[in-house]
Amino acid sequence: MTYKKTVWSLVSLSVLLLSGCGQPAPDMAGKGSGNVYDTDTVSINENGYGGGGGANSANAGFNSSSDGFKSLYFGFDSYAVSTDMDARIAQDAQRAQQVPGSRIRIEGNCDEFGSDEYNYALGLKRAKAVKDALRMQGIPASRMVMVSYGESNPACSAQTDACYAQNRRVDLRLVK
Numbered sequence: 001m002t003y004k005k006t007v008w009s010l011v012s013l014s015v016l017l018l019s020g021c022g023q024p025a026p027d028m029a030g031k032g033s034g035n036v037y038d039t040d041t042v043s044i045n046e047n048g049y050g051g052g053g054g055a056n057s058a059n060a061g062f063n064s065s066s067d068g069f070k071s072l073y074f075g076f077d078s079y080a081v082s083t084d085m086d087a088r089i090a091q092d093a094q095r096a097q098q099v100p101g102s103r104i105r106i107e108g109n110c111d112e113f114g115s116d117e118y119n120y121a122l123g124l125k126r127a128k129a130v131k132d133a134l135r136m137q138g139i140p141a142s143r144m145v146m147v148s149y150g151e152s153n154p155a156c157s158a159q160t161d162a163c164y165a166q167n168r169r170v171d172l173r174l175v176k
Helices: 002-019 083-098 116-136 161-167
Strands: 103-109 144-150 169-175
Touching: 083 116, 103 116, 116 144, 116 169
Parallel strands: 103 144
Antiparallel strands: 103 169
């Protein structure tokens, strides 16, 4: 009887360990370092960047972008720019046009769910979606660089849905 329980426990544990989280791994072929990036992406800071880590309360006015830009928020496991963010994209494009010749860093961020690799890839996809939306507003691609911080740059660290929502974002900053 004990033997059967032990075998059953080992089989169950093996199934759990081998099943993983069920998220597809990003295509890492030829990337070498394991960081997810694109030809117009700046380096990834593993230690986070900016004002991350604080326990900020979620509200509609929350913004972790700087230089007059507004943060853009995404749904869970999504990189589609929602129609709710159209006005912010337009405001950010206006702000970018007020500082001609400057470069804009588009920073993709994620909540803590998913593997590091998956979150870096998702952060990059979010940054690319915002870059494409800004290009549609007339901002040249040559003025924009992308970076993915994955889950390493949280704006909020409380374990609540409102906090997780603050971390699913793209921030914009002027490159100085």
